[in-house]
Amino acid sequence: MLQHILLVAAREFRQIAMTRSFWFTLLILPAAFAFGPVFSRFLDKSDTETVMLVDQSGGTAGAALRQRILLDEQRATLDALARYVRRHDLQKAAPTALWAQPERWFSDADVARFAADGGAERARAAIARISREDAEGFKAPEPGYRIVEAPAAVARAAPDAIDTALEPVLRPGDKAQARPVDYVVLVPRDFGASPAVRLWANGVPRASFVAKLQTVLTQELRARYLAANGLSPQAAAAAGTIAPAIRVTTPPEGSGRERVVIRSILPLACAYILMMSLVLSGSWMLQGTVEERSNKLLETVLACVSPNELMYGKLVGTVAIGLSMIVTWAACGAFAAYATHGTIAELIRPALAPVSSPGSVAAILYFFTAGYVMVSMLFLVIGAMSDSMRDAQGYLTPVILVIMMPFTLLVQAVLRGAGGIGVEVLTWIPLYTPFTVLARLGSGIPTWEVLGSGVTLAAFIVLEVWLLGRVFRASLLAGGGRRSLGQIASLMRRADA
Incomplete structure (x- = not known):
């Protein structure tokens, strides 16, 4: 079974990696680091x-x-x-x-x-x-x-x-x-x-x-x-010229209000990059699955692997694509911070220090990967239920809006240093947990919340894969138009799906 999953994952990875849009997206951030300072000299007034x-x-x-x-x-x-x-x-x-x-x-x-x-x-x-x-x-x-x-x-x-x-x-x-x-x-x-x-x-x-x-x-x-x-x-x-001699005491660099901004740069960037890379890699997987359904290639694939192996393989392949983008961007960011000088290095270098502890790195890696698995599963099921990209957009648009809607408010709250009941609630809603925890790592989040929300997210992903896996298997070879929410819920309850 594992061999079949890895074969499907490798095929999915290779299929997406061969597209021009993948390479354009992968290289756009390194190009920004390389040419940004040069262009700024000509554009700055x-x-x-x-x-x-x-x-x-x-x-x-x-x-x-x-x-x-x-x-x-x-x-x-x-x-x-x-x-x-x-x-x-x-x-x-x-x-x-x-x-x-x-x-x-x-x-x-x-x-x-x-x-x-x-x-x-x-x-x-x-x-x-x-x-x-x-x-x-x-x-x-x-x-x-x-x-x-x-x-x-x-x-x-x-x-x-x-x-x-x-x-x-x-x-x-x-x-x-x-x-x-x-x-x-x-x-x-x-x-x-x-x-x-x-x-x-x-x-x-x-x-x-x-x-x-x-x-x-x-x-x-x-x-x-x-x-x-x-x-x-x-x-x-x-x-x-007589004036009072005021002795001003200022907080050390990286303290006070400046501390909140500096410590939040990298976590907020992680949350934003997670969201953007999810949308991009998920859309590539979605398009590939829809094309396989419309071209009747799924029958050939299912003759070689089981529906579960196909689902897990596509999921692993998509997560690998997303993480390869993240690793490339992170390497470029580290190079810009420590191997170069200039405005970009001065911005990135102090932002890396507050989240360089082993616990912070582990939290970033965990919530990044968990967020990828959770949202990629949604894209995978949408692709299995859609006969065309037009059908897929009908499912995809509301899903993306629901995921992205609180993000702007979350960023503003974190930069103000304000927690509030809204941010606390988003931390415990699994759909928003990866983005909220990543964003809060810089401004400060209790360890028990990180551990508790991490366990809750893991349990939600297991339940999500179990229920949506039924919808995926039942929709692979099924034809017809778009399914209603009631029909999707019915498929989740079917133990034989």
Whole structure:
């Protein structure tokens, strides 16, 4: 019997593996890993916005704005560098450097010191002494703003002529090669006596930019007010910069809300890949079974093997096809995480750590395989009951909708870190158990639920194969139209089916 099952399984595997759609599906994920970073360089649009500062009030306000923009850009670089160094354990490259310190919030003084010490380029040089590959792997974040110099005509323009002078800067025209400036900030000559400041924007300005502008100019106004009321310019400037020294404690990387997202990436990806690969491999098996029925090949096959051997062989062959796809995709993902550098590697590598324990790996393998057997059995019976693909679609569409319907809600609940009664209920419904348990492995699921739902799923699969096996055997050579639910239930109750 086992030999016949393996022969049918090998035939089913070979039949599906010879199709072009199988190879296209198998290679689409490796192609995405290989060409995704290349294509992103051509498709990504820069989010850097250009800022033109026009200070007609003496220069101090414009200088303060320039310093604030540059400091914030350096802070983003320093923060990204510190996270990169902790992720790759590179602190020994310069133990006393700011970017080698434990998780912290970097103050303006810290950022100014980082920039004075050479910034990211100096850090790369230090890292290169212990790992040139890691030094080249760090990419500084794209700056949010880039300051451009104001043309002389704009800097000297009178208040009633400034709009005309800015026209070619904000709207250079279709034939011009220059990119339009995103923001123009004008600090007028009477700033201090009047709080009025003008801002031109190409579109709706970022709220963060307006807040930055307001904070810096408020400090400048206060300093000028104090100086006008008898305080020395130095004391007035110092008073304008007085601010509380807030010491911020942040959770380590991979903790807090970030922990939920990072830990959920791989489990959610497993649940999604399980669903997609089930639909694909199940549809291939379904199409093959329908073609065998329509071409009268089943009679020839059943002359050599029993209906049970045919059923188990097709089931094993389909599961083997699905698992071969998963193994290929997992190998490509591991290669992208550990043998390459770049955005994809930085995303996958931390996501693998939380689910790398033996228990998590065993749970993923078990629920993956069990989910495949459970849903493949449904596809197998649909193929046995259908005389054509049109008949099969009538059964298949509601089945796929029932399986996929809760998936979107499940993903949203897991990413929010919310359990809730809905997720608990889905865990114990065998049709949804594989997807729900896989999705919950990252955010946390009690061990007793994993074991209990696993046993329940195994019992359900045994019952499913027993009952649907009767429907499969009774439908192999039967003709006629689509069966009703009552007829299918009747076949399940027939012990001689």
